[in-house]
Amino acid sequence: MTQQHIVTETEGKKRVDKLLSDINQETSRSQVQGWITKNLVKVNGEVVKANYKCQVGDIVTWQLPEVEQLDINPENIPLDIVFEDKDVLVVNKPKGMVVHPSAGHSSGTLVNALLYHCKDLSGINGIERPGIVHRIDKDTSGLLVVAKSDKAHISLAEQLANKDVERKYEAVVHGEINHDTGMIDAPIGRDPNDRQRMSVVDNGKHAVTHFQVLQRFNDFTHVECQLETGRTHQIRVHMRYIGFPLVGDPKYGPRKTMDTNGQVLHAKVLGFRHPITDEWLRFEVEPPSYFQELLLQFEQMY
The missing domain is CATH 3.10.290.10 (RNA-binding S4 domain)
Structure with missing residues (x-):
């Protein structure tokens, strides 16, 4: 096509x-x-x-190159499906699940589960990432839209590129943010000193994150972040850049952080135009139990 x-x-x-x-x-x-x-x-x-x-x-x-025959094994892994029709599927990904196969993660991924659940997925991103239009990190929970056809994939990718997709996250960060709202406009690219990390660098890709304070605790802040762009590790990198790294983040957080099996980050809201009907669809899922229990713990402590 x-x-x-x-x-x-x-x-x-x-x-x-x-x-x-x-x-x-x-x-x-x-x-x-x-x-x-x-x-x-x-x-x-x-x-x-x-x-x-x-x-x-x-x-x-x-x-687009010819789609290779998929050779990733379908796996009967339960999925929390929020919406599905013949063109798209919206899933609430659990914390700890990798989105697509890669080195060291050949099974147990969202893609393995999707291949078992539905036979039709777009092939634009090749054999390892069928249907995957955008990603969230392994230890980030929340909403993802999956394309079930190339036509749907193209539309959703264009909406992402044109910043027409609504994406809101909730996070808990170290430190108390004094101002109620803010915008971080800082380019993101590979960290020149560590290729396994991303960083704010002069020659990076344009990246903008908006944030709003939801709750303040002693030494911690509960925030909502809205993505204008979708760079790798964007919220994690941006919040660290302004001095408020995510709680539990092993890659960008402080050495002494809480043991939460990864960053406390949840993709709560996802809105986009249906790629075929053009209807505006908006989905919202509350953070998982560990996230809410952490907030309750802070409320009781402070």
Whole structure:
């Protein structure tokens, strides 16, 4: 299936591989570069190299590679399905579940469960990530939308790229945030000193997080975060950047943090336009029991 995008003023002079990885948020630049190597990407009808600098008004077209036959095993893992029709599925992912197979996580993932539950999933992201339009981290719980067809996937990916998807999270952070609301506008990329971590870096991808204080405790704050962009580990990195790392976060939190089996972070609200009917859909699920028990513990302590 061929897709098309007209380069806007804000996208001018951006490398074509970066442009397409930004548009297809679950597709890495290396994957896009693979498309380019196979001559699947054209600008104004001409084949280009990955480092081509886009010009305003350029018409970028790309053809998605043929979907490989899935060889990941379906697994009968219970799913908390919030909504499902023939085009999309919204699931409440539990804390501790990896979204898709990768090195060290070949089974027990959301994808393994999805393949057992439904036979039709989009193939745009290849054999390891069928249906996956966006991700949340292993130890983050909450809402994810899954595409059951390529047409649905393309629409949802465009909504994400255009910042038309509503995504709100709840988190508990170290420290007391004095102001009630705030916005963090800081680019995120690989940490130059640790490739396993993300960090705020000058040459990173544009990233914006809005936050609102829900409750304050002694040395802790319960916050709601709304994503404007969807970068890897965005909330975890941004909250650490402003001095309020997430409780329980082994990667970005302080050395002395609470043992909560990972960051206290929950994807509570997800809203998007149905890719076929264009109806606005909005879903909300409360944080899991461990999260609510932690808040109750803080309320009783402070």
